[in-house]
Amino acid sequence: MAESFGVNxxxxxQLRPEIIYRVHNVTNLTGSAFILRFDRNGLEFAPGQHxxxxxxxxxxxxxxxxxxPANVDYLEVLVKEVESGxxxxxxxxxxxxxxxxxxxxxxxxxxxxxxLFSAKHLFIATGTGIAPFHSIAxxxxxxxxxxxxxxxxxxxxxGKADYPPERYISCVSREEGGNxxxxxTDYLLKNSAGSDTLVYLCGNYEMIHAxxxxxxxxGLSPDNIRTEVYF
Amino acid sequence: xxxxxxxxGCQMNKSDSERLSKVIEDMGFTWTDIEDEATLLGVVAxxxxxxxxxxxxxxxxxxxKAKNNRNLITFVSGCVLxxxxxxxxxxxxxxxxxxxxTQLPAMVSQYGVAxxxxxxxxxxxxxxxxxxxxxxxxxxxxxxDNKVTITGQPVMMxxxxxxxxxxxxxxxxxxxxxxxxxxxQNGCDKFCTYCAVPYTRGREISRPSGEIIEExxxxxxxxxxxxxxxxxxxxSYGRDKKGEEITFAQLLExxxxxxxxxxxxxxxxxTSPHPQDMTDDVIEAISRHKCLAKQIHLPLQSGDxxxxxxxxxxxxxxxxxxxxxxxxxxLPEATLFTDIIVGFTGETDEQFENTCKAMEEFRFNMAxxxxxxxxxxxxxxxxxxxxxxxxxxxxxxxxxxxxxxxxLELNKKMVGCEYKVLVIxxxxxxxxxxxxxxxxIIVRFASDRPGLTxxxxxxxxxxxxxxxxxxxxxxxxxxxxxxxxx
Numbered sequence: 001m002a003e004s005f006g007v008n009x010x011x012x013x014q015l016r017p018e019i020i021y022r023v024h025n026v027t028n029l030t031g032s033a034f035i036l037r038f039d040r041n042g043l044e045f046a047p048g049q050h051x052x053x054x055x056x057x058x059x060x061x062x063x064x065x066x067x068x069p070a071n072v073d074y075l076e077v078l079v080k081e082v083e084s085g086x087x088x089x090x091x092x093x094x095x096x097x098x099x100x101x102x103x104x105x106x107x108x109x110x111x112x113x114x115x116l117f118s119a120k121h122l123f124i125a126t127g128t129g130i131a132p133f134h135s136i137a138x139x140x141x142x143x144x145x146x147x148x149x150x151x152x153x154x155x156x157x158x159g160k161a162d163y164p165p166e167r168y169i170s171c172v173s174r175e176e177g178g179n180x181x182x183x184x185t186d187y188l189l190k191n192s193a194g195s196d197t198l199v200y201l202c203g204n205y206e207m208i209h210a211x212x213x214x215x216x217x218x219g220l221s222p223d224n225i226r227t228e229v230y231f
Numbered sequence: 232x233x234x235x236x237x238x239x240g241c242q243m244n245k246s247d248s249e250r251l252s253k254v255i256e257d258m259g260f261t262w263t264d265i266e267d268e269a270t271l272l273g274v275v276a277x278x279x280x281x282x283x284x285x286x287x288x289x290x291x292x293x294x295x296k297a298k299n300n301r302n303l304i305t306f307v308s309g310c311v312l313x314x315x316x317x318x319x320x321x322x323x324x325x326x327x328x329x330x331x332x333t334q335l336p337a338m339v340s341q342y343g344v345a346x347x348x349x350x351x352x353x354x355x356x357x358x359x360x361x362x363x364x365x366x367x368x369x370x371x372x373x374x375x376d377n378k379v380t381i382t383g384q385p386v387m388m389x390x391x392x393x394x395x396x397x398x399x400x401x402x403x404x405x406x407x408x409x410x411x412x413x414x415x416q417n418g419c420d421k422f423c424t425y426c427a428v429p430y431t432r433g434r435e436i437s438r439p440s441g442e443i444i445e446e447x448x449x450x451x452x453x454x455x456x457x458x459x460x461x462x463x464x465x466x467s468y469g470r471d472k473k474g475e476e477i478t479f480a481q482l483l484e485x486x487x488x489x490x491x492x493x494x495x496x497x498x499x500x501x502t503s504p505h506p507q508d509m510t511d512d513v514i515e516a517i518s519r520h521k522c523l524a525k526q527i528h529l530p531l532q533s534g535d536x537x538x539x540x541x542x543x544x545x546x547x548x549x550x551x552x553x554x555x556x557x558x559x560x561x562l563p564e565a566t567l568f569t570d571i572i573v574g575f576t577g578e579t580d581e582q583f584e585n586t587c588k589a590m591e592e593f594r595f596n597m598a599x600x601x602x603x604x605x606x607x608x609x610x611x612x613x614x615x616x617x618x619x620x621x622x623x624x625x626x627x628x629x630x631x632x633x634x635x636x637x638x639l640e641l642n643k644k645m646v647g648c649e650y651k652v653l654v655i656x657x658x659x660x661x662x663x664x665x666x667x668x669x670x671x672i673i674v675r676f677a678s679d680r681p682g683l684t685x686x687x688x689x690x691x692x693x694x695x696x697x698x699x700x701x702x703x704x705x706x707x708x709x710x711x712x713x714x715x716x717x
Contacts, residue, residue: 060313063422103434106420108507108545205577209537222547227540229424 032081047139048132051104065131069138078131109228126150126203150184234260235269240277246412249403275309310431312608409685416462427608459500466504480512487520496712498524506546518561530570534589535582566596566670574623576614642695673699
């Protein structure tokens with residue numbers, strides 16, 4: 001999940017053994033979006049799940065979906081710096097070797113393994129909501145997926161190079177430059193998802209509600225839709 | 232020395248309070264109903280609604296004023312958000328989490344009430360510093376945080392053993408001798424957007440099943456008749472142990488096997504389950520065992536799929552319907568209770584209508600309907616609370632009317648039948664007792680035998696009202712669960 005403002009977690013320290021997580025690096029993708037890479041320390045997670053991050057001495061934690069795949073020995077999260085956010089700005093300024101607090105994993109926004117290799121998957125995200133899909137897409141091989149990524153500007157195609165070109169469709173709303181000009185809802189109105197497709201939605205709830213309406217109107221069963229509201 | 236504790240909120244808090252009372256009484260305090268008599272005053276706080284937190288502030292304001300006239304120690308524990316906790320640290324003498332409860336005697340002792348005050352002797356909790364070699368009666372404030380402040384000098388203390396497991400080890404002082412609540416889990420991993428519990432109680436941790444079963448056995452042996460397994464998401468029990476603990480269905484199965492063969496009559500309930508984790512095997516286990524009560528509390532929250540997404544409930548209406556269908560099929564006699572929130576952020580008239588339709592479809596015996604109010608700390612507190620108060624009120628009234636009609640209809644079907652009833656208390660109506668059926672339907676009946684409280688009786692239902700039924704006492708059950716006709 002993305003940053004959840006005003007949310008703290010006071011019990012995290014007491015419930016998990018104290019493990020030191022050190023920052024590897026911060027990679028800026030745009031002026032405000034960046035990837036934070038840090039120690040994994042053997043933390044097991046299912047691609048699609050989220051973790052909480054915070055800084056030592058600060059009881060504020062924020063939820064972020066894991067961006068990195070399950071088969072590497074580090075963890076990454078994709079963060080959008082929020083002007084009023086008290087954690088994301090601090091995370092952006094972290095230096096290699098700095099210590100962060102990590103808890104988790106949490107959540108249930110994971111692929112149904114019984115259908116992973118038999119069903120078509122459509123992953124729809126806006127902005128940094130693509131993070132769980134990046135982790136899923138890079139963790140599993142040879143499954144049928146398409147990522148539909150709604151962004152405002154073409155430079156927000158986070159991780160585009162990590163996907164086979166035919167599996168990534170960017171919908172750029174405020175300028176030319178992506179695979180489609182317009183919102184993800186505009187794309188779906190012109191390109192209907194098959195009725196047997198499993199659709200995963202990740203982003204703010206306005207987008208999720210709008211896409212949900214389009215999908216159901218087009219005949220997709222609500223049972224085929226999974227959602228993760230980004231805070 | 233006397234103590235008084237104000238417990239706010241849910242059954243979890245009430246259950247926590249029973250363990251709190253045990254620890255306090257073991258320190259030599261005795262309970263008083265009168266706050267003014269107490270030297271130790273505490274609150275077990277609830278963060279679900281602002282109103283509950285406001286009550287804490289009201290209490291501490293009063294207690295701090297009382298300190299002008301007498302010596303007393305105040306504490307707060309329970310579900311407290313970090314923002315409130317920071318404020319409480321300035322107002323209460325002791326602020327601790329329930330997982331720190333075993334350390335309470337040391338805290339109170341350090342405060343100078345229960346024994347001579349020696350900062351550096353406190354069961355390894357404190358480290359003496361040069362700044363505080365001999366601090367005595369001028370000790371002002373103890374914060375069970377990561378430091379204590381003594382006349383302005385912070386003293387670091389070792390991190391206490393804050394494991395929730397040590398809390399569960401405490402034998403509670405049950406508030407009743409026939410009804411008991413058994414915590415099986417603490418915390419929540421669901422992150423519903425309207426709820427702050429994951430931030431006040433932390434992550435889900437399951438209590439060892441062996442302990443739970445022993446506590447249930449012990450309660451049954453002592454004659455407890457109504458035992459409720461408690462947790463924020465009881466049916467996700469064991470999942471945090473990643474295969475090293477039994478599942479909730481298996482836990483029910485074990486308790487069911489014991490209950491069916493122990494010769495003691497009791498009803499075992501659980502609350503609250505989450506629809507996401509309500510697997511068929513849980514319902515099947517209930518169907519197999521007589522002692523597993525045929526009453527299911529299954530929170531719906533909204534009958535609209537988009538609202539459920541907005542609430543991050545991780546289930547759809549169709550999924551909920553499947554569970555209800557399974558309950559109706561395997562447990563046809565079961566009563567169904569639920570929780571619903573009206574006026575959540577952005578709830579349109581159409582979405583509310585979907586909740587009304589769901590109420591009509593599922594025909595709940597009881598629903599706890601709440602008007603949405605944002606709670607600082609919960610995710611939804613960032614969103615506009617954009618449904619006018621009057622609209623929320625209307626929606627609450629509308630759902631209540633639907634519920635009332637269904638409850639009456641279901642209760643009328645009980646007229647003429649005999650039910651086993653657990654007598655709870657003297658009824659408000661003079662000369663009557665009231666109790667609960669296995670399905671938790673309130674029953675009142677004429678009786679001049681207050682000694683029946685806490686016993687199972689048989690009642691023939693003679694009339695039905697909206698949320699209660701009335702009947703005639705026809706039999707009393709013995710301790711070995713045999714019914715003797717009157």
